[in-house]
Amino acid sequence: MAKVKLADVARAAEVHPGTASRALNPDQRGQVSAETVDRVVRAAQRLGYVPNAQARALRTARSHLVGIVVPDITNPLFPPIVRGAEHVLTSAGYTVLLTDTDNDRERERRQIESLLGRGVDGFIIATALWDDPLLTDLAEAGVPVVLTNRSASGGRWPYVAGDDQAGVRLSVQHLVGLGHRSIVHLAGPQNVSTGRDRARAFRAAAKEFGIGNGDARVSVCLSYSEAHGRTAMEKVLAARTPFTAVVAGNDLIALGALDALSDAGYACPEDVSVVGFNDMPFVGRLQPALTTVRLPLQRMGALAADLLMTELDAEGRQDAPTRTLLGVDLVVRGSTAAAPKRSRSRSRSRRT
Amino acid sequence: MAKVKLADVARAAEVHPGTASRALNPDQRGQVSAETVDRVVRAAQRLGYVPNAQARALRTARSHLVGIVVPDITNPLFPPIVRGAEHVLTSAGYTVLLTDTDNDRERERRQIESLLGRGVDGFIIATALWDDPLLTDLAEAGVPVVLTNRSASGGRWPYVAGDDQAGVRLSVQHLVGLGHRSIVHLAGPQNVSTGRDRARAFRAAAKEFGIGNGDARVSVCLSYSEAHGRTAMEKVLAARTPFTAVVAGNDLIALGALDALSDAGYACPEDVSVVGFNDMPFVGRLQPALTTVRLPLQRMGALAADLLMTELDAEGRQDAPTRTLLGVDLVVRGSTAAAPKRSRSRSRSRRT
């Protein structure tokens, strides 16, 4: 099965390669007689012709390649996004180049440059920092980019993500409804949009539901990880200011917080309620089952892909970037319960 | 930042493009004087030259593209593999094309064809069926392929995976050590190697540890999923033959089995012990924490990538395919315990 090329098809159909090309190309097909088109198509089929994408891309300057950039594919947040995007892209004839930056900026820069060398038509980026030089570079280079999951300052890129603000508000409302009056927020890193937005939303929701400043504290985690969630929680515990509920920046932070609480002898949800964010797979099966905010991740990826493709078709002359916030749900499970009668800041029933 | 091409660099360095090409190419650099090389390299640097991979690939017939084919990136088994492979591939100058077949053979075939059209140099395939026409097609086309996670009949492809046989043996040994004498295996689908191998290993281990045929039953699941694990477990329960332990084909099946057991009023590990396979993220945090077999997934991906690259460098004249089995560990957690005194086939203490 040696590679059959256009010239082979042309020879088999007894036409010039140029003609064969037109015959095979739907929007140029009008320039070729129906009978010839048929002959060429038939020959292509018979020989099992698959066009060489490299050559085509070289000539047309359109590779139909899309780069998807994620920080860590191992983080359960991203596979559904990638999957959603991949599905709509491949069915539209695009191919996905995946790259995992490992949260390393330098690495990320190299990867993106390498992908540019590969002639990708555009990027779906899930790693955006709030102020990201990489993004402005890409914008200057005129490369279409769609942000997902995270946004960036300036609102200059198309963007699709979950409605963080609504999610946090639902969480706080839920906790307040359960009688909690003193809540801490373990915020994600403040150099990414989700970290900032959720923290801001937390403060706003606290005020809205009548919780004073002192009772709505925020502690910032250095990253969205169990480890940093744990240390942030430990720091809050060390401060010895009473609280009965935790709104975590995401599920990983929530898990870390749960560990710290359990180490300190607090039971969840009896002593402290915890709510997460993202509804990662299996968090509903944990003990306690985590109350969390569910995002339509796969749809998010699919939408990001759609956005990117319209941007690609737009060829420059684009309107203001579309920014989509997807609705979110609060999934109430076992990690939240009515506030204890008195805040048990010291009821250490430490486990053995 | 208009695209700067080789001709631009050549002009800046006042040499012919061909010379510039050689100067930039490490293994042809010998044909150019050191001084010229320096001048060209400097110019390239200054202009920010990034070679056009399409053009290069077109001419050299080497794209430095590798396709990774997984059934479902959402399955926590695959991201670590992809990550491992991606890291070693990108640092070797390759780029990863990811495709998610959704367990759909037709889709998979289309994807692979499309990737071939893109000129990928080779594939890492994690979706292999035991008898897979796609694979033989690829082999005939002379496309290098490395199988990972799953093998295929004939042993004709390089392959890297966990040592299923050892994993299952460890599991059975562990259970027997706890006093279990009647164990059922919820096997994975029998058209993939892991399903077959683990089932075979189960029977062998049972015999080795002196468990009779009637006490080492096997029930096959239609897929590696919670749903099919559940129905398989339910079928076993319906048969009303007593047993005290379950060796699941993988963690997802184990989770499904856990559900079925719990619905039927059996407690784990008090009534029935369960052991999984793969040690997916967070299964250690479940209730009960799942005893399972841990595979070095990321290393698996990395090794697969290495294998593929050596195969690519070999250019056809290859020896017998390397087949690597990675060592596995049994991670003992809460879902396994000593066998109950009497097999409690009917001690329904059904939950409310």
Added chain:
DNA sequence: AGATTCACCACAATCGGTTGCGGTCTTCGA
């Protein structure tokens, strides 16, 4: 009938690198 239009197709340039071949200039040995 002659001129014009139109449909259809062939030709060749082009995308951006790579590489075999050959030419020039230097260097070294005899």
Added chain:
DNA sequence: TCGAAGACCGCAACCGATTGTGGTGAATCT
């Protein structure tokens, strides 16, 4: 001093598809 060897570099063909331009013959118009 002359010839051969070798180092260095330019030339141009090539990878495989796309597309603007132009040419041929048939159909149409007057």
